[in-house]
Amino acid sequence: MTGAKKEVAMQARRDHTLKVIKGAKPGVPGRASRRRVVPRQLPASVAPIEDLLERLDREPVEDPAEVDDPAEFEDPAAGDDPASVDGPPQGAGDAGAAKAAGDAPAGRRLLVGLLVAVLAATLAAAGTTGHRWYVHQATDQARQEALAAAKQASVNFVSVSATSVDRDTQRITAGATGDFKEEFVRGQSQVRTAVVENRVDSRGSVLRAGLVSGDRRRAVVLVAVDATVKNVKAPQGRLSHYRIQLDLVRDQDSGRWLVSRLQFVG
Template sequence: MSGAKKEARMRARRDHTLKVIKGAKPGVPGRVAQRRIVPRQFPRPVEPIEDLLRRLDEEPVDDPADLADPANGDDPTSADSSPEDAPGTRRTGEPAPSAPRRRSLIILLVAVLAATVVAGGVTGHRWYVDRATDQARQQALAAAKQASVNFVSVSAASVDRDIQRITAGATGDFKDEFTRGQSQVRAAVVENKVDSRGSVLRAGLVSGDRRRAVVLVAVDATVKNVKAPEGRPSHYRIQLDIVHDEASGRWLVSRLQFVG
């Protein structure tokens, strides 16, 4: 090996060698301590430092204006996306409502719809109750008219059928009283050869709901008997208390009395 190559090799080795001088171990008194050199190698860089610095200088630098700041609420994924690509977004110039605002609008809409349904249900129920009450009053009025005509329309020729018709339309106290006295009524009608036919002039509802009603009925009748074979007119004003029987669905007379 030539002297120049040997010198260059030694110089490169010195550049990467750390000389550590250590003292001699304790020895015999008066003996000079010996020193020795321990070579240690530095780790070699992955690439030369000059090349690394040059590469860093040549790389492009990001523009700070293009960077999203998460602390300010910026969305780093929205810079390269268009409004058409993002689902649920509006076009340019149309501000999209925030999520809390959308929730508030939905809650308000649900509340309005619920209030409308409740109001419609209350109104519908009230209409149904009013209509059912009106129908019940009309039925009660018609039943009172028919009961009044039945009560004053009795003939010796059909006395049993007439009494049965009156009993069938009665209930409560009135039915009990009439049933107890129907034998006397039958005997009087047959003995006096009674023939009475009545018709309603006017009728009015005093009070009433879907279960009970009080009705006043004005009735005219022509009564024939042994003392008046040609017949004589009679005028009656009858007050009837009637109730709705749930089992049969009919309106029945619970009380009947002559007034005025």
């Protein structure tokens, strides 16, 4: 072996581990430069060293200063983790829970709003129904009271006796109002004279009565009355039949039904 070849062989053994630095950044004052050492195992049979050095010089070599944090790289073993394959991304459950929690108050407000609307509609319907029921009941009661007052007024009008004429006429006046009361008061003295002179004794009873029309303030009633009338010409009495129509109004102060008009019909 020539001296040159020996020198090349010795140099090859010394450079079995090659140090290649490429793309190093300029050094910072006060800070040691970091270098990446890339070991390269040479094959047993090598091409000329010059060719190898030229090829290695063309390969890019990473500078440790430019390498990102290894924690940011995905771990190849993570693909085998069932949780990473089937489960949601980390934080997805918390995000869903947070969204559900955020939507919960809105959902409750909507539910409360619907309940309030339904309750208001129910109360309004109940109020309307209750008012109608009250009006119906009040009107029906007023009609029944007017019917009863008309029956009593009819009996009072045909029931007069010479022995109690003042009391009888006073009872008729107390149950009258308006035009009927004025007319009866004007002729009251004549009625008293005729009853006393003819020794009249009349007693009446209601056969039938019907409401023609009526509300809580006014009513019209028809009453069929029989009366047994005794006088100087018929001391044994004589049966008479009357049909009387009475118009009644309800007194605002006392609430009593009073006769405003009385006439014989039929």
